[in-house]
Amino acid sequence: MCGIFGYILHRIPCTTRDVLNVLLDSLQRMEYRGYDSAGLCVDDVKSKKHIVVRSVGNISKLRERVFSGCADLDFNAQLENHEGIAHTRWATHGPPSEANCHPQASNNMEFVVVHNGIITNFMTIKQMLLEEGYHFSSDTDTEVIVVLAEHIFSKDHSISFADLAGKVMAELDGAYALLIKSVHFPGELIACKEASPLVIGLQNGKSNGTASGIANGSVMNKLFFSSDVASFLPYTQEVIFLEDGDVAHYSKGALTLYNDATPVSRTSQTVDVSPEGLCKGAYPSFMLKEIYEQPESVSRSMRDRIDFNTREVTIKEMSDGVRTTLLSARRLMLVACGTSFHSCVAARPIFEELLPNISITLENAPDLLDREPRIGSDDVCVFVSQSGETADTLMALQYCKKYEAMIVGLTNVPGSSVLRLSDFALLLNAGVEVGVASTKAYTSQVVVLTLLALFLSKENCSGNSSHSHGGSQSPIQKRRLEIIDGLAALPGALSHCLKCTNDVATKLAEELCDAKAILILGRGYDYATALEAALKVKELTYIHTEGIHCGELKHGPLALVDEHSTIVAFCPHDKFLGRSKSAIQQIKARGGRVVAITTEPDAELVSATSRCVEVPAIVDCLQGIVNVVPLQLLAHHLAVRRGLNVDCPRNLAKSVTVQ
Structure with missing residues (x-):
């Protein structure tokens, strides 16, 4: 749900502004995951201190805060080496607020962390640290990570950053991906993974990393750490996926991986994902x-x-x-x-x-x-x-x-x-x-x-071979061939459906813009379509929408139907059509308004409904793939008419990485 990002440069000339733009642009490529606030941390060239900037709202607000309200930073300062971290937060512990944004810092700003996941035993750790005299500035579970790191370091100033990270991980329960910086370890960065995604992007002075693997201690010119490959796709497609228990320790150009304090090797791979998919x-x-x-x-x-x-x-x-x-x-x-x-x-x-x-x-x-x-x-x-x-x-x-x-x-x-x-x-x-x-x-x-x-x-299958169009075929063989032929027709049917239903979906969106509730009915192969269509409408429009099996209508949902009701019913010409029509008649008898999605708008359907939306017909078991399209369009157009964010519905995230 949250997104974390780290950007490391080694012996590559740039400015602080360049680093900030990479961090902010990469966060924007993770906006689709859902978030309510964002922040970043870079180092001030002169003081060597961590500069943390945080903001509630979208990345544009954070960008404005960074470049308009951060007097401590010299944006034109020349750098050759740098380690920056950034984060998009989706509130789990504590409401969206600047204090609860990441990065979270320890009491004396000695350690800074960005975190994706949930620390389930954070209250126990927090209580122990409070008794040790530490204080907390946020409601988050994340803050205990860096305060704990500061506490452990205070007991042993000779400890290495990697060993310190291992000791911190040993105390944490839950799921997490972490990036940690510290003023005590300049030129270093720690990444930890446990039951939450974390991937490293490799770029060794090329437009794309091409190494078949990476050995411990390998010197890298650019490294990207993220919960989402999409964040760094414009820079590299060469990646290492960390495994649970892994600690990645970057130090002055060298990357070393550990698991349970033992050095390990992880093979890199090229991800076949096009950056063009991230553009509208x-x-x-x-x-x-x-x-x-x-x-x-x-x-x-x-x-x-x-x-x-x-x-x-x-x-x-x-x-x-x-x-x-x-x-x-x-x-x-x-x-x-x-x-x-x-x-x-x-x-x-x-x-x-x-x-x-x-x-x-x-x-x-x-x-x-x-x-x-x-x-x-x-x-x-x-x-x-x-x-x-x-x-x-x-x-x-x-x-x-x-x-x-x-x-x-x-x-x-x-x-x-x-x-x-x-x-x-x-x-x-x-x-x-x-x-x-x-x-x-x-x-x-x-x-x-x-x-x-x-x-x-x-x-x-028995009988003739799979390419047979006639002769003796088993029932399963015959059915398989019907489905294969249906798959062949599917792309064309979808194209035709998009062309012929978009205008109807637009008009329906105008009519339903002020609806308080919508029922969506389906049966047989279209029961799943009703469930999925209802989810799309409720996700995007915030209209209470329920997907119901037609056969369940009389077992409760019919009580909801009156002259103000809007019902969408999937009625393809399949073996269930008669029973679907019966359900529509029951709704009509109670004054409900029915919109039918059908492959053949016959006279009975036309007379019983307020509108019939015709879609192309394919094999019955795949018909739902076509039938869902006009409801996807309706959900989109309804949300737009209601002035809502189509791509980022409230309270929802693309990748639900916490329970």
Whole structure:
């Protein structure tokens, strides 16, 4: 949720202004993660003291505070070496205020830290330090880190920075990524990771780092430390992902990594992420851009995984051994939170149809953690997370891993924790998604889960080969081919849907701008669509919106319907159409206004609804991917009409890295 950033220069001439601009620009590239305040710390060239600048609000306010209100800094001072840190905060302990912003400093400004995560035992540490005579200036759990560091250093001035960091980590419980500076260790920086993402960007005097690895003590000209690769993409794509327990110690050009006080080596890798994804281009918002990218993003998700000429699905990343284990599983569990959970709801019936011999279950990650159900070594647990860093999903993953279940990870972020902790992992390849409200990642999640089900179900086919268009086919084989043909048609259907529904969504946004509540109904394959559409509307518009299974209407929600009610109903021409029409008639009888999303606006639907929105038809189990598009557009346009920030809804974060 928070974003941390560190920028190190070694023997590279620049000015203080240059350093500040890199810090501020990099924070702006993490704005999509969500935040309520921000701050940074650089060193004054003359006094060698830490200069901390903090501000409540957006990065623009921090930038103004830095360049207009910081008389202590000489912006044109010439530097060759520097270590700067910066932070975007999302309040967890203490309200948004300047005192609670990061960086947090120790009592005498001897140590300064930026922190992402939660220290669960901070009250115990704080009480101990209060008894030792220290004081605290904030409500945060973060402040105890640097006050503790100051306390430990006061007992032993000969301790090294790396050893000091190890002693601090030994006292902390919880999840954290830390960057620590100290006046006692000029030219040095400490980075610590425990259950919270932290990555190092490498640039050795080139536009992009290209080393295949890094040895301890390697001299680097530029280093970037961050909770998010996106923050430093314009500078380098060569990275090291730190592991839990790692301490990275930078000292005067040399980088050394430790784990449990023992030097370790971590291999660097090149992340295949385009910096262009961080630009809105001609679009007014990232979300609208990402909605319109969906024809291309689902195509990227399928690229090199499906051949539409031969109608073959191939997942090259999966070994025969992994495939055998998956197919011999007693149970396949789909585990996720939020939008990712909805993608699992959408994919579950496809797995059930194509893999009838495996029990398919669905788990909300926080609920799984609360219940602690029995997990066995014959279970396969599929964890879906856009960011790959969702705290509840990662904790559920660790729980299942403890009981030796096979772990499969699906995420959109290369090098993320879900990918690294999985026995087998698949990237969505949807491209960078910046908008907090997920759109293209959702549709790509459904597509990749569908590809996984298709690939695993090959052995369930008998009769002709997969490219057969006729002759003797098993029911599963026939169904597989229908779905493959549906995937082939999907990008075109999405493109057509975007063209034909945007104007309707704009008009609907005008009509619903003052709505107090919206109900969204779906059933069958569109139950997931109703859940996801409702989430998009409530996330962006702050209108109470509920996604309901049509069959549940009579079991309570119908009491909400009157002449002031607005209901959106998904009514594709599938086997559930009759029952969906029945639900609409019940709403109409009570004066409710219904907007139908349908593949064929027949006379009965037209007469029973106030508006029919026609969408292109594809195979029934993938129809929801198309049907969700007009609701994504509606959510966007409604938020714009209500004067709201589309890309950064209040109280929400893109990457939920704390429980």
